[in-house]
Amino acid sequence: MSRLQLFVMLADVDGINRSKTFLEDHFVCLYGPGLGKLEPFDEEACKVRLMEAYHLEGTALTERIAELRLFVEIAADGDYVLLVDDDKVHVGDLGEYYYVLNADNKEDGSCHRRGVTWLKSLPHSMLAPELQSLIAKVIAEGLFLARHEQPVTAWQMELWLSGAAGSSEQSESFFDIDHKTIREAVDILRLAMQAEDVERRERAAAAILQYASRSRFS
Known part of the structure; x- marks a missing residue:
């Protein structure tokens, strides 16, 4: 049985909850105007753009490059994503990375996107402990995007999302x-x-x- 990656993302992008747009238009995004298209991912070119556009350096620069790489290069078509939206979680099947030129501005900033086929939504409390722990880690560490350490199978996801920890x-x-x-x-x-x-x-x-x-x- 094939194994896939599992990612967790927050619905708040640059301080704005975008869950409604994500669910209706079937995508997720990173906020990153001014960087241009990031595929194929070039770490050195990305580093230069981040320094010029955002004046990042040191740890902040390293962490931002890692986040962009995770979203653009490491995530793959067919992987799972959990979108954390307050007390709800939306589960989706990730698509390919794509760049939207007319969203490459500070007002929008959703130019770096991945399509998503949304599978289901459920309360945070109904998730299996493993997924609750992963989400808690993302929030506690102030992350926006994170990957589960181990790949998962479809039946494993079905079990985790079955509501075994439900009411x-x-x-x-x-x-x-x-x-x-x-x-x-x-x-x-x-x-x-x-x-x-x-x-x-x-x-x-x-x-x-x-x-x-x-x-x-x-």
Whole structure:
């Protein structure tokens, strides 16, 4: 099963919450007017532009270059992005980097963009602990963009976004099914974990982990 990168971004760009625009127009951006198109990414050229346009130096310059590289070069088509919007999180599938010339000004500044196919939105409290910790780190360290240390799979994301850490009401509705049926379903999944097909085994394991996570909140 293919593994993808997972990024976290804040909806506030240069002090303005742009979540409405991002969701309606299907993109995310970095604020960076005056730098011109950044693809292909050239670190030395980017460094010169940042020094000229923003008078950055030292650590601030290094961190800004790293952020731009992450957004333009390291992020790839098909990767996941979590857009943090106050107490909500919007989950999307990233597209390619593109540059918008008429947005390259201080008033707008959204010239460096990536298309996004939005998949779902959910309250921050419903995210798995791993994702909550990643978001907390981004906010605590004053970052705008960060990448999860390890690549993820589609089933792993499905598990993390399943609402296992959700409300007690959701947990109660999950257990409306009688326990005998649940036990039989789990037994079937255990057998599926012995299948030769790797993807089938992973899906069965994800389903069992999802059940176990929800059981803790029953």
